[in-house]
Amino acid sequence: MKDGSPTFAKIVEGIDKSLAKGITVNLRVVVDRDNIEALPRLARFASKRGWTENPHFKTQIGRNYELHTCQADPGKLYSRVELAEELYNLVLKHPEILEFHRPAFSLSRFLFQRGELPFPLFDACPACKTEWGFDYTGSIYPCTATIGKKEETIGTFYPSVNLEKERIEEWEDRDITVIKECKNCNLGLACGGGCGYMAKKSKGRVHSPDCRPVKELLEMGLSLYFEKGV
Ligand code: SF4
Structure with a gap:
């Protein structure tokens, strides 16, 4: 409160x-x-x-x-x-x-509970796909993490509706098939390229990687769920 x-x-x-x-x-x-x-x-x-x-x-x-x-x-x-x-x-x-x-420990929980691997993850970032952000000033943002950051706006919903199509397309297009570093990464389908905004903050481009610690997470998850802490 x-x-x-x-x-x-x-x-x-x-x-x-x-x-x-x-x-x-x-x-x-x-x-x-x-x-x-x-x-x-x-x-x-x-x-x-x-x-x-x-x-x-x-x-x-x-x-x-x-x-x-x-x-x-x-x-x-x-x-x-x-x-x-x-x-x-x-x-x-x-x-x-x-x-x-x-x-979840990457894929471990799913594998443990269902006995099979989940669908391949081509895209871990929901921005401008299943997630959008709106604030009280009438601005629209790609996701909740970007809300309030004026440099990240992709349009307005008030007083008029206006969408910055090129910027939106850049977010919509982001997945491991367009990020250069992800194309041949052997963790790609478990990682999905990470968070687009974290990637942009550290590398200056939406189409850049935000590497997830897939190997470390899998090691811990397999140990915990399958080997009971070994
Ligand atoms: S680990 Fe890094 S390079 Fe590999 S898919 Fe994830 S973000 Fe791309």
């Missing part, structure tokens, strides 16, 4: 009421170095509350990340692979976390 008052009880009440009405809840838990130790407690809480048995209850574990500048202390942030390592170690100590959330 803006005044700093607590929100946990209100969120719990909201989840209880939503699930009771059969409304699907996708609970996103944003973790950093300060709060990750509380995850096992949250998992046990969700389990006692009956949430984890409810088919309408889903979870995500996310991280705050480098694209946003609102962090008071960027030192608390995990990189993608660091977060996976922390989760891996935490799950070995507290396997009850898996009732609350099963991390």
Whole structure:
């Protein structure tokens, strides 16, 4: 809350009421170095509350990340692979976390649960495809990560509708078949080229790679799901 008052009880009440009405809840838990130790407690809480048995209850574990500048202390942030390592170690100590959330670890969870590989991933970035961003000034952006960054606007919806077609096409066209570095990458169909905005921020072009740590994630996921921590 803006005044700093607590929100946990209100969120719990909201989840209880939503699930009771059969409304699907996708609970996103944003973790950093300060709060990750509380995850096992949250998992046990969700389990006692009956949430984890409810088919309408889903979870995500996310991280705050480098694209946003609102962090008071960027030192608390995990990189993608660091977060996976922390989760891996935490799950070995507290396997009850898996009732609350099963991390994907690239293809590992899918392979474990379904016994087959998922469809090839040609494109990991939803920008200007399944995701768009709109803000209160009337501007349109390629995705949620770019909202509010004026240099990233791709048009307006107010006071008039105006789309910057060339910029939109650049986002729409982005996949591993057009990014030079991805074309012959042996991880391509598991990685999908990563986040277009992260790629643009680091390399200056939308059609550039944002390499995902596929090998490291797979090693952790296969160890956790198939080899029980070996
Ligand atoms: S790992 Fe890097 S080069 Fe390979 S597909 Fe992903 S973004 Fe492209």
